[in-house]
Structure formats: C-alpha cells, structure tokens
Amino acid sequence: MAKQIIHTDNAPAAIGAYSQAVKAGNTVYLSGQLPLDPTTMTVVDGGFVAEAHQVFKNLKAVCEAAGGSLDQIVKLNAYLTDLSNFAIFNDVMGQYMSQPFPARAAIGVLSLPRGVQVEAEAVLLLE
Numbered sequence: 001m002a003k004q005i006i007h008t009d010n011a012p013a014a015i016g017a018y019s020q021a022v023k024a025g026n027t028v029y030l031s032g033q034l035p036l037d038p039t040t041m042t043v044v045d046g047g048f049v050a051e052a053h054q055v056f057k058n059l060k061a062v063c064e065a066a067g068g069s070l071d072q073i074v075k076l077n078a079y080l081t082d083l084s085n086f087a088i089f090n091d092v093m094g095q096y097m098s099q100p101f102p103a104r105a106a107i108g109v110l111s112l113p114r115g116v117q118v119e120a121e122a123v124l125l126l127e
Helices: 047-065 083-096
Strands: 003-006 021-024 027-033 073-080 103-108 118-125
Touching (some): 027 047, 027 073
Antiparallel strands (some): 021 027, 027 118, 073 118
16 A cells, blocks of 8 residues: 655745654645644744643644644644643533544643643544
8 A cells, every 4th residue: 555645835944854744545634733833843832731732733734735634633742842731622622623523532742842831643544
C-alpha cells in the first residue's frame, strides 16, 4: 500500500524531518500539532486556552486537507506540560469535536518544542 503525504498551508509547516500527515489506505496519521499560527509560524498569544484552540484549528486544517473532519478522528494523544490544564483542554476539545468522542490519552511532559504548553497528534479514519 502506497503512502500519500498530506500538506496544507492552513496548518504550520513541519519544523523537522516529518510530514503534517501521512495517508495509508483510508487511515491518516496526523503529526503532532503545536499552537503555531500557520502564517507567522509563531506561538499564539493568550495562554493555555489560546494554545489549545490553535492546536485544534491546526488539526482541523490537516484533517480537511486529507478529505476528512475532526469528528472522524478515532484516536487523539494530547501532551500537556501541566496536567492541571487537562480540564481546560477537555473543554476546548468539546468545542471542536462531537460525540462519540475518539479514544484519547493525555500525557504530562516536561517540555514541548518552542516552549508551548500543549501538543496533540491524531489518527483519522476516512469513510
């Protein structure tokens, strides 16, 4: 099965040796999205809430570039530098996705690239 690279200018460009997403069959593997503004490639201002919103905006853009939507995500991994922000992340996620929600893991990490507070990666299943 051939893999197809997914790219959109509506999400931040890769800042390393990876693709925004890779499609294999009807499954799309989305790389971790940071809260970067795709136009300026800078971290959004406004604290954790603004960062969480930008992460979902970026995930949405990559999902759409792959021909899908956030509601087709079947697995989401969230990385937070402070797990006390988990309830906020949960609330923001609920504003972008509807039930049935995907399987999910929330992992506390010491640090993330560019000093951000949150990153999320996902697996999307196209119908």
